[in-house]
Amino acid sequence: MFSSPAGGASEEDKSVKFTGWAAVPGGDGVLQKWSYHPRPLSADEVEIEITHCGICGSDIHFMTEGWSSITRPAIPGHEIVGTVVKRGKDATHQIGDRVGVGCLVSCCRGSSVCNWCRKGEDQFCENKTVTFNSPFKDGRGGISKGGFADRIRVYSDYAFKIPKEISSAEAASFFCAGITTYTPLKRYKAGPNTRLGVIGIGGLGHIALQWAAAMGCQEIVAISGRDNKKDEAFKLGATKFINTSDKEQIKEAAKSIDLCLCTNGSSNSNWEEYLSMMAPLSQLVLLAIPEEPITFVGSHLVSRDVAIVGSHLGSKGDIEEMLEFAAKQGIRPWIEKRPFDDINEACKDVHAGKPRYRIILEMDPSVSTATPTSS
Known part of the structure; x- marks a missing residue:
């Protein structure tokens, strides 16, 4: 097990260590137990x-440095659920509260507040700290x-x-996969007049289909390269299924989608096919980030006023709203639970x-070591 020095910890914190599974120097993509002083x-x-804690595709990109280099040792994980066991005197939560943490852990503090935080769009904060491998500002x-x-x-x-209606294991995925798919549907006003497409029926896509059904979208099109998830897509709320390996299905779907969420991060995706299905004045929203550049012919955009846009997480207000909506509508991720010790597999x-x-x-639960305290 790796261990960090005490660094700048105060006297009362020098004896405190947290232990996680970290990408360490020379780890070759294998996480190892590592302890540090908080x-x-x-x-x-x-x-x-x-x-x-949920495992997200972005954790894998991070560990393998598919997007960029990282500072090691580094502990990934940003779909976090747990119990408050210690609080500062001004904290808004009480000991024993069950809470979740997503992709951000800090934005502007004190009297200096950026324009995005003033607008309630803290996901774009100029002084934000993401949940792992990010300097605090x-x-x-x-x-x-x-x-x-x-x-x-x-x-x-x-x-x-x-919310009490959502179990801790189910809640974890909402803090990345959930909010990532909920926010663009809210921003682009998905509803009864929306013919919605969801590209990729996976960790994000299976939640997106449920949001769309709960929002009453006119048509919900699940788009995948294989038929192996077709039956599940309909159970999740899809009203139509398109297999992109069938060119005839793509042809029949031309100009039929008003809003499309792309949850497929594969660099090999056929963007020409996706764009051919977009209706005039539509938006194709990128949620997953391929490691390689994407290419397409510009005429698809110009001839029909199609927009390719990105969507980045959601604000604190969006997260609170999403959790309430999920609890009320009975939306839950489909999950498989694994013990933390099986993290690498x-x-x-x-x-x-x-x-x-x-x-x-x-x-x-038997490994709990924390003692609830106030400070």
Whole structure:
């Protein structure tokens, strides 16, 4: 097991160590147990004992440095659920609250607030800190560590109380896959007049189909390269299925989709085919990020006023709204639970696209070491 030095920890925190599964120097994509001293708990932070954490495709891109290089050791994980076991005096949560943490753990603090935070769009904050491998910009130093761990400390406004109707294991996926798909449907006003397409029936796509059904979309088209998920797509809310390996199906679907969420991060996707299905004045929204550049012919956009746009997470307000909507509408991810100690095999399965549809790491309750306290 790797261990970090105490660094800038205060006297009271020098004896405290959190342990996670980290991408370490020379690890070759295999996570190893690693312990570190957390930053001292501030007045408006909470300490969370983690019970569950989802594995997202972006964790795999991170571990393998598919998007960019990383600072090692680094603990991934950003679909976090657990219990508040310690709180600063100004924290909004109480000891024992069940909360979730997503892709961000901090935005503007104090009197200096950026334009995006003033607009309530904190996902674009100029001073944000993402959940792992990101420098804190609050003047206290340190680099964020993620949720593949036993505990985490975050600002309390980035820990969201989970509705009682949603189990902890089910809740984890909402903090990335859920909010990533909910936000563009809200932004582009998906509803009874929307013919919606969802490209890729996986960790994101299977939740997107459920959102669309609950929002009452006119038509919900599941788009995949194979028929092996066709029956499941209809159970999830699809009203139509297109297999992109069948050229006749693509031809029949020409100009038929008003809003399309692309959850497929494959660099080999046929963007020409996707764009041929887009109706005039439609939007093709990129949610997954291929590791290679995407290419397409510009006439698809110009001739029908089609827009290719991106969508990045959601605000704190969006997350709270999403959780309430999911609880009310009975929307739940389809999950497979694995123990944290099986994390490397679970990550391999995610990389291979095996889950139906989300793997959730679950901590053995008998290993709990945290003692609930206020400070």
